[in-house]
Amino acid sequence: MTLYFASTTAPVNIATLKYWGKRDKDLNLPTNSSISVTLAQDDLRTLTSVCTGPELTDDKLVLNGKEESLASERTQNCLKDLRQLRKELENSDAKLPKFSEWKLTIVSENNFPTAAGLASSAAGFAALVVAIAKLYQLPQSLSEISKIARKGSGSACRSLFGGYVAWEMGNETDGSDSKAVEVAPMAHWPDxxxxxxxxxxxxxxxxxxxxxxxxxxxxxxxxxxxxxxxxxxxxxxxxxxxxxxxxxxxxxxxxxxxxxxxxxxxxxxxxxxxxxxxxxxxxxxxxxxxxxxxxxxxxxxxxxxxxxxxxxxxxxxxxxxxxxxxxxxxxxxxxxxxxxxxxxxxxxxxxxxxxxxxxxxxxxxxxxxxxxxxxxVGPGPQPTDECLIDTATGLPK
Amino acid sequence: MTLYFASTTAPVNIATLKYWGKRDKDLNLPTNSSISVTLAQDDLRTLTSVCTGPELTDDKLVLNGKEESLASERTQNCLKDLRQLRKELENSDAKLPKFSEWKLTIVSENNFPTAAGLASSAAGFAALVVAIAKLYQLPQSLSEISKIARKGSGSACRSLFGGYVAWEMGNETDGSDSKAVEVAPMAHWPDxxxxxxxxxxxxxxxxxxxxxxxxxxxxxxxxxxxxxxxxxxxxxxxxxxxxxxxxxxxxxxxxxxxxxxxxxxxxxxxxxxxxxxxxxxxxxxxxxxxxxxxxxxxxxxxxxxxxxxxxxxxxxxxxxxxxxxxxxxxxxxxxxxxxxxxxxxxxxxxxxxxxxxxxxxxxxxxxxxxxxxxxxVGPGPQPTDECLIDTATGLPK
CATH class of the missing domain: 3.30.70.890 (GHMP kinase, C-terminal domain)
Known part of the structure; x- marks a missing residue:
């Protein structure tokens, strides 16, 4: 079975200047810019492994050991954008395997109980988008990728960076300038x-x-x-x-x-x-x-x-x-x-x-x-050797 | 002992458009106009009796059976304004007794426990000002008198009317146009x-x-x-x-x-x-x-x-x-x-x-x-035969 894998962790972020209000609900475009501090992943993080291969028959998502639907428009928007970027890459280099046409298995785990009421969707969508971007070897910058995470969950875009992060609301109606940028890295103000x-x-x-x-x-x-x-x-x-x-x-x-x-x-x-x-x-x-x-x-x-x-x-x-x-x-x-x-x-x-x-x-x-x-304060998404998917079968471990 | 008496009741009012913010703290001038409904006095009212006479030696205030200080600037402002209006009356008619120069005894009682946390200061200052205005036989309109009550407690000015009452914030720095007016009497909307x-x-x-x-x-x-x-x-x-x-x-x-x-x-x-x-x-x-x-x-x-x-x-x-x-x-x-x-x-x-x-x-x-x-909904201040002061001694009953 031919399978390709990637895994990443992504952090939780807690806004210090709050995101509240959308000017576009489908694109998750905010009515104001916001700022957050990214928190350390030893304490709060999502670990996501993804794999793709020509023999996979369905997109599949497993969250904290439980299979979940991928049908939500938000998740579909993220997958569509990522596959589109991969497609552009494949178009420019015919030797690349056709990941954009294959199904995905996505397995995700939090190291903290969701019951705690801590917004886990930011870390979750950040990890999902970063893991697939990594699998697809996308050349885009993190700010570019953050626009895709934003479509999953607005505040997820801020979890693509460590340290101190701004989400610039942008002005364009298509959301092309509504993205996360680093204000300062963790090392600038580590205390x-x-x-x-x-x-x-x-x-x-x-x-x-x-x-x-x-x-x-x-x-x-x-x-x-x-x-x-x-x-x-x-x-x-x-x-x-x-x-x-x-x-x-x-x-x-x-x-x-x-x-x-x-x-x-x-x-x-x-x-x-x-x-x-x-x-x-x-x-x-x-x-x-x-x-x-x-x-x-x-x-x-x-x-x-x-x-x-x-x-x-x-x-x-x-x-x-x-x-x-x-x-x-x-x-x-x-x-x-x-x-x-x-x-x-x-x-x-x-x-x-x-x-x-x-x-x-x-x-x-x-x-x-x-x-x-x-x-x-902690760093942004981190590569990890841990993989939540069985490399032989492409199924969750 | 020569003594002159007057008594009134005054109602509580509960704002439906809130007064919050002063543009002048000493004059109780608000940052915005407000509206209230005056409540029935069977349930919530202050009864205040006042008396004056040449033999009284001190201004005296008794609230719910307890002697209280009259020294607060707010109370003093009210007494000063009322005596000034009386003085003008005396100046225009030399036959009038010189109430403006004599001391006052003020006795006041609520028919509801202050402990209930219901703003009693509005009814209290309204009753005080109306009782003295009545004793002094002031010819001014209720709206004019409401400006004096306002100096005691901002929202007190609204308790000078029954039914539905507006406190127009006014624009003047001396507060001369910051007064209560009737929006509609109780009978307009009695339900x-x-x-x-x-x-x-x-x-x-x-x-x-x-x-x-x-x-x-x-x-x-x-x-x-x-x-x-x-x-x-x-x-x-x-x-x-x-x-x-x-x-x-x-x-x-x-x-x-x-x-x-x-x-x-x-x-x-x-x-x-x-x-x-x-x-x-x-x-x-x-x-x-x-x-x-x-x-x-x-x-x-x-x-x-x-x-x-x-x-x-x-x-x-x-x-x-x-x-x-x-x-x-x-x-x-x-x-x-x-x-x-x-x-x-x-x-x-x-x-x-x-x-x-x-x-x-x-x-x-x-x-x-x-x-x-x-x-x-209830009426404004009402005349009453009840008197809280002993007519022989000028002391609280």
Whole structure:
């Protein structure tokens, strides 16, 4: 059996300037540019293996061990674009095998539970598109390829780069200039860390696609966000990253998360993603920054109640004195720290912080959080020797 | 002892187009016009008695049986303006007693617990200003007097009228054109009813004065609200009242509440007045309207978690099938309905509603609500024979 293989990993990214609103639903063209930080793949990544060969009879997708449909228009758009680029390559070199005409097997696995409510579609579509681009040996740049990932899931385009990434909204109606670009590589500002507080949600949230369409249609305040607020913030945030201006980056991140959720609330009927636990985490972050009279933490919330806290490595002990004290009953801390190190955070709180504290730590807040994920800025998609497909049969292992 | 007396009651009003933001803090001049419905005084009112006489030695204020300071600049501004108008009257007619030079005793009582978190300052300042204006026999119109009440508490100016009231923001820097006017009297649209769900709050909210100042200073979306959203809505809502267009009035009311809370969330640090219970009430209202495929209820939230539900008398049975079913464990229903009538709401739900319901009534939602207050549109300040001051001594009874 003649088979060709490729595998890649792709990261999760968490926006610091939010994508909310499509100007074209089919092409996933956004109403505003956005910015994100790519997270380390040790903690959160999708691994995707693909194979093709003349004897495969169907396109097949297996996600986390379960066969899934490839019929969605979004997935079909990605496959069509990739095969088209491969076709152009084959047209220019007759010796190349006709991958563009053969079926594909795609096998994909996350190293984190999808149940955690973390947007896995970005990493998933990024991995799918990069793996096939690699299999097809496409010569296009990552920014070019990001336009294909964008059609799968808007924010997926940002997962094609590591470090600090901008998705330029573009102006063209065909989406040809709506792509991801690197603002700065991970190595430019390697001390950016993230603590994700997974907040227990009682109900399913409004899906982001229908939610953002309703916002575009009904929110008056959204118009101002798109017209004035985000374009200004986009330039300011890129500058703050290039200059490693943490206080500015942090403030813009928090403000933009609030602005996004404000337009959700201004949607009719209103959309609520944050719950009372989310709000208490926001209050705690502002109290922590006020306590130190210094910005040590920046929160951001996607279309769900989970809090992503960004902070610099140098401020970890300051932040963790508070958040380990508050959330030590949940799991996740042990993945990065020994019990001795964790005890130090408590000690720091008890000996240094507690005496000057003018507010009480809310011990019940812990009950609204199910898990903490500790991670940091990371690289873009990585080649891997791991293959999820049996090289003899072309079937999932 | 020579003493002169006057007493009045004044109502609570609940805005349907929200006042949020001052352009002048000392004069309580708003950044936008607002609209409210005045509520019936059987359910919610302040009763204020005032007296003056040459032998009184101090200005004195007794609120709900407790002596309070009159030193606040806001109260002093009100007293100064009222004495100035009285002075002008005395100057034009030398026979008039010199009330403007004598001290005042002010005694005030609410017929509802302040603990309920219902803005009592509007009714309080309206009653204070109207009682003194009456004592002083001031010839000015209610709109003129409303400018004085406005200096005490912005929204107090709207409590000088019954029915449907607009507070025109005005343009002058001295506030001379920032006053309340009647949009329509109670009798124009007498079927407007209100159910107030008093939501249990665990913490004290951000005071509205400092909250709105922070919004003006930090929210980008607030600029759009003030510049474009509210001016448009102000005209639309007045029209909806004049035409008794309930679906439009209801939609504008809900949207404006959401818009106001969205700008609070866009404030930095963000301000949260609604909690998870408030949000669930919002969702329930939209579900109720969707169920009937007709607008039967409109929610609005002030600077706190309490929900005010407006509805038309003719839709009461439709609304109460849901809200009495959901909140029947809390007190307040018995003030307006017999147990037989209440049983009818349950029966209506069980026999007519339940079979077509595509969502579940959340029985836990009841736990977030402590009380229901049932009321309706009402008249403005009313003269009363009741006097809270001993006519012999000039002291509180």
């Amino acid at each position: 950016m860390k993230a603590a994700i507080l997974v907040v227990s949600a009682s109900k399913k949230d409004t899906p982001s696609t229908s939610g953002m369409q309703l916002t575009v249609k009904t929110s008056d305040l959204f118009k101002e966000r798109v017209r004035d607020v985000v374009p200004r913030r986009f330039e300011e945030m890129k500058k703050s990253i290039r200059e490693k201006n943490w206080p500015l980056f942090a403030e813009l991140t928090m403000k933009d998360s609030n602005s996004f959720h404000a337009t959700c609330l201004d949607t009719f009927p209103p959309i609520f993603y944050m719950n009372d636990t989310s709000k208490k985490i926001i209050k705690l972050c502002h109290q922590i920054n006020a306590f130190y009279n210094e910005t040590v933490v920046a929160y951001t919330f996607d279309a769900g109640p989970n809090a992503v806290l960004y902070y610099l490595k140098e401020n970890e002990h300051k932040l963790f004195a508070f958040i380990y004290r508050t959330f030590n009953k949940v799991s996740g801390w042990e993945t990065k720290f020994s019990s001795d190190e964790l005890a130090q955070f408590i000690k720091h709180f008890d000996t240094t912080v507690a005496k000057d504290l003018d507010f009480e730590i809310d011990d019940e807040l812990c009950q609204g959080v199910s898990k903490v994920i500790l991670t940091q | 407007m009813k209100a159910a107030i769900l008093v939501v249990s709050a665990s913490k004290k909210d951000t005071p509205s004065t400092s909250g709105m100042q922070l919004t003006v200073k930090t929210s980008d979306l607030f600029k759009e609200r003030v510049r474009d959203v509210v001016p448009r809505r102000f005209e639309e809502m007045k029209k909806s009242i004049r035409e008794k267009n309930w679906p439009l009035f209801a939609e504008l009311t809900m949207k404006d509440s959401n818009s106001f809370h969205a700008t609070c969330l866009d404030t930095f640090p963000p301000i949260f007045y609604m909690n998870d219970t408030s949000k669930k009430i919002i969702k329930l209202c939209h579900q109720i309207n969707a169920f009937y495929n007709e607008t039967v209820v409109a929610y609005t939230f002030d600077a706190g978690p309490n929900a005010v539900l407006y509805y038309l008398k003719e839709n009461e049975h439709k609304l109460f099938a849901f809200i009495y079913r959901t909140f029947n464990k809390v007190s307040g229903w018995e003030t307006k309905f017999s147990s037989d009538e209440l049983a009818q709401f349950i029966k209506h739900f069980d026999t007519t509603v339940a079979k077509d319901l595509d969502f579940e009534i959340d029985d836990e939602l009841c736990q977030g609500v402590s009380k229901v207050i049932l009321t309706q």
